Amino acid sequence: MPSSFHTLTILAPGLLGASLGQAARARGLARSIRVWARRAEVRLACAQSDWCDSAHADAQEAAAGADLVVVCTPVEHIVPLAREVSPVCAEGAIITDVGSTKSRICREAAAVGGRAVFVGAHPMAGSEKSGMEHARADLFENRTCIVTPLPSTPPAPVDRVVRFWADLGMRVKTVSPEEHDEIVAHVSHLPHLLASILSVQLAGKDPEWMSCAGQGLRDTTRIAAGHAGLWRSICAQNREEILRxxxxFEEEWQRLRSALHNQRDFELERLLERGKRFRDSL
Amino acid sequence: MPSSFHTLTILAPGLLGASLGQAARARGLARSIRVWARRAEVRLACAQSDWCDSAHADAQEAAAGADLVVVCTPVEHIVPLAREVSPVCAEGAIITDVGSTKSRICREAAAVGGRAVFVGAHPMAGSEKSGMEHARADLFENRTCIVTPLPSTPPAPVDRVVRFWADLGMRVKTVSPEEHDEIVAHVSHLPHLLASILSVQLAGKDPEWMSCAGQGLRDTTRIAAGHAGLWRSICAQNREEILRxxxxFEEEWQRLRSALHNQRDFELERLLERGKRFRDSL
Incomplete structure (x- = not known):
């Protein structure tokens, strides 16, 4: 028996938000699903879909009386939107989000006041593609969602948010916003930047070379195709953890470079072997 | 009408060598296919397969009278084996290989003497898996093969080697061994080392973190699962180009790090955008 909400409002239905709407409808998690979208063509597409009950040009109108609001904008807009809709939600409503960074968002969103409680979340789903045309009801299934309450967040709304993401088929993990940001800096943001910089370097080479590129390069750089503006915001919000x-990374890289440069080939092999064991265990 | 050889000898049938045997048989590229394998169980598996006519424990026995020999060993064994079999091949035979590095191999193999001509090749196929149990007849189809003649290599054997790989379904590109090594240092060896070192770094973190890892990390690190010993040899053979x-990479990485550290977020976005454009074009 899923945890059900009366009115779910999705702010900014892109890939994640529209997938969320489809999944919530398919699984019966809300009686009514409303969206707010800035662009008229997105509102039209939502209104014509079978998962959306109404599409609004005004965020307060979309969230009026809602008991669950999910903010699906780029990270820098999450807190301003939470501030805007919190006074018009149902009393005791929950606002959650899908942002890839959490410390700053959760700290600032806790202070917005209004009628709602903010409980940060980061569903680790999505892809290098963006836009609601790529949305799918099964996007969240069997993926991990990290829910990041503050010590001051009341337990009941945390439980409901945990249950909401679990009802979407996700494996939910609860950690502090600070730990979240440290983890994703390593398992998501750093890999992204490595893929991007490798791509930047290769962009400066003879395009003919790329006919020699195999599946390895394609896989290693795939995430570099992510939206540059979104990633600029993520980097800005998680600057310190990413720099750390x-x-x-640079420490291990210099160890490798030194082994290669000084012909300590078996030390190099041990490093590669350590990386292989890790990758095999993933 | 494929270019046909009388006797093809495959030295060391692992993933690449056994796939080559299957593909050559399927496409009728040789009347007889022989292998040399060090391990008795590999010889047995080959002898029981439908693509192999005889399996030998002695490389000279396997290559006696052959008009095409393909050396499929790790890179450091290619030249010694070419030296061993060249005196017993058919007069004017061709020896080619599948090694991931070319400058040193082609230079040294040109000097082995005997009855055969060496024409280096690097079929860009395979995967992080190794061993003949993963072999498949279509491994080479639509992949790129780089053939790397020296200025002194006679044109007729080069043409036959180009045609042989093309007959296996590959797109063949001819460049000098030096250019090959510069290209693969960038499009293959560097990506491999980045994936490995990212894996090494993450191996030192809380294993619980990995429940937060998404498909992005899996893709970015996939090639780190490659055989560490093979990659030690590749690094040793292509040391200078890999270091370059x-x-x-480090230059572009420091540019990114400086932009992030100094909050020049739009410079960072421009870098990411450049990487994205490259990746989108791949």
Whole structure:
């Protein structure tokens, strides 16, 4: 028996928000699903879909009386939108989000006041594609969602948010916003930047070379196709943790470079072997 | 009408060599296919397969009278084996290989003497898996093969080697061994080392973190699962070009790090955008 909400409002239905709407409808998690979208063509597409009951040009109108609001905008807009809709939600409503960074968002959103409680979340789903045309009801299934309450967040709304994401088929993990940001700096943001910089370097080479590129390069760089503006915001919001993760990478990288440069080939092999064991265990 | 050889000898049938045997048989590229394998169980598996006519424990026995020999060993064994079999091949035979590095191999193999001509090749196929149990007849189809003649290599054997790989379904590109090594240092060896070192770094973190890892990390690190010993040899053979590629990477990496550290977020976005454009074009 899923935890059900009366009115779910999705702010900014892109890939994640529209997938969320489809999944919530398919699983019966809300009686009514409303969206707010800035662009008229997105509102039209939502209104014509079978998962959306109404599409609004005004965020307060979309969230009026809602008992669950999910903010699906780029990270820098999450807190301003939470501030805007919190006074018009149902009393005791929950606002959650899908942002890839959490410390700053959760700290600032806790202070917005209004009628709602903010409980941060980061569903680790999505892809290098963006836009609601790529949305699918099964996007969240068997993926991990990290829910990041503050010590001051009341337990009942945390439980409901945990249950909401679990009802979407996700494996839910609860950690502090700070730990979340440290983890994703390493397992998501750093890999993204490595893929991007490798791509930047290769962009400066003879395009003919790329006919020699195999599946390895394609896989290693796939995430570099992500939206640059979104990633600029993520980097800005998680700057310190990302810089720390970059430093950790550089230490190991210099160890490798030194082994290669000084012909300590078996030390190099041990490093590669350590990486292989990790990757095999993933 | 494929270019046909009388006797094809495959030295060391692992993933690439056994796939080559299957593909050559399927496409009728040789009347007889022989292998040399060090391990008795590999010889047995080959002898029981429908693509192999005889399996030998002695490389000279396997290559006696052959008009095409393909050396499929790790890179450091290619030249010694070419030296061993060249005196017993058919007069004017061709020896080619599948090694991931070319400058040193082609230079040294040109000097082995005997009855055969060496024409280096690097079929860009395979995967992080190794061993003949993963072999498939279509491994080479629509992949790129780089053939790397020296200025002194006679044109007729080069043409036959180009045609042989093309007959296996590959797109064949001819470049000098030196250019090959510069290209693969960038499009293959550098990505591999980045994936490995990212894996090494993450191996030192809380294993619980990995429940937060998404498909992005899996893709970015996939090639780190490659055989560490093979990659030690590749690194040793292409040391100078790899070190140069690493330096080029570090320059762009420091540009990113400086932009992030100094909050020049739009410079960072421009870098990411450049990487994205490259990846989108792949």
């Amino acid at each position: 993760a970059m430093e950790g | 590629a690493m330096e080029g």
